[in-house]
Each structure stands twice: as structure tokens, then as C-alpha cells.
Amino acid sequence: MVIKRIVSKYLQSNMYLLMDNDRAIMIDPCISEDTYQYIRQYNIKLDYIYLTHEHYDHISGVNWWKERTGVELFCSRKCAQNIADSKKNMSHYFDIFCFLQTWQAVEEEAHTSDYVCTAERTFEDQYITKWIEHEFLFKELPGHSAGSSALVIDGKLLFAGDSLFRDYETGLRLPGGSEKLWNEVSKPWLWQLPQDMMVYPGHFEEFRLSEYKLWGDNRKDL
Secondary structure, three states: OEEEEEEOOOOOEEEEEEEEOOEEEEEOOOOOHHHHHHHHHOOOEEEEEEOOOOOHHHHOOHHHHHHHHOOEEEEEHHHHHHHOOOOOOOHHHHHHHHHHHHOOOOOHHHOOOOOOOOOOEEEOOEEEEEEOOEEEEEEEOOOOOOOOEEEEEOOOEEEEEOOOOOOOOOOOOOOOOOHHHHHHHHHHHHHOOOOOOEEEEOEOOOEEHHHOOOOHHHOOOO
16 A cells, blocks of 8 residues: 655645555545646546544545545544534634744635535444455544544554644644543553554654653553
8 A cells, every 4th residue: 555645735734645456545635736636647546535533724625626536525423513614623713823823824715714514424433444455443532623533554554633743742722622532532542552553643744653752651551
């Protein structure tokens, strides 16, 4: 399987394209004409889009990709509820949030403050399936947002969205975030994953789980 990372223009969020045997899965899409032309050039079939959570910087390309490919969207049920509300998906506040984070104004045509999208397929708690010859485990990880989840592939790769970064604490203070659920539900599940697992986050570069040091000496095997 080939993993292609595309970094969005604003806030440098990661979109991932997972490719195998002329088929692909997309994670957290942004608008990317180059990626679209790449898919067309190599006649790659996009099977579905998966969202790690509902925040605008990770869903901004959903409608754009749907219009061009007819692809269906898959995410947690809570994520699906929140992407249909511009305040809950944060697009309503994106202009000022982007400016405060980057000191860069958003081009008018690049963003609408009432952005919403729709998921055709959802799951609750966890969902296991096969894609080509790969085992996919989707797991809800509340904490960063109400609709956060992660994807584990073949027990070796973790697509964590904004739930895990190598050098930064997980943000739990945005609307819908929950320190309680993070500590009681999501953190223990992440603790028990293999330390050699490769993590692909929603921002910044990939890392091995063993490189994450912010849990300190309190990490334990469950």
C-alpha cells in the first residue's frame, strides 16, 4: 500500500491518499486539483472518504471531491451529526481562527462560513472491515471532539486525526471536546497499542508511537 500525504494551504492539515491495486481511500480531504489530476491520470478508483473528526480544516474538501467523483463519505455517527452544522464543524469560525493561528487571511473563494456536508455511511464505537487485502479497524476516540475517531490498518498503521501528535498535547478545549472522555475512553485504548506502530496525525509528520513522550511515566500496559 502506498500512502500519499497532501498538506492543505490553511493550518497545514494533512489529507492522506491510501492506494493499492489502482484503488484508493481518502482521509480528511482538502481541495487539491493536483491530487485529482493524479487520480485521473493513473485511473485510480476512489472507494470512499473517511473523516477522523468533524472540524472544518479536515472536512473542507468533502463536497469538492463528491462533486467530481461521486465518492461516499464514511465517519463516526457523532461526526456525521456535527459536519451538518457549521458551528459544530467550526467552519462558522474558521476565518478568524485561521488568522489567529497563521496571521494569514483566507481567500474568499476558498471558504464559506456556512459549510456543511453529509455522510452516507457511519459507525458507532468500532467497526472492522476489509479493504482489498488489508484489515481496517475504525475506533471512536472522543476527546479532541465529540466525533473523533481513528483508523488502524493491519495492526501497524494508525491514522489518528487530531487525537495524537508527537510533540504536542491533545487539544481538548474546543467545543465538543472532553477531558473526561479522553482520559476514561480514548487514552487507555491508545495506551495498549503496539509501540512500534506508525502514527499518521492530522497535522505535522508521521512518527512511531514509541516516540510520543507526553504521557510520561504513567503509561502502563492494560
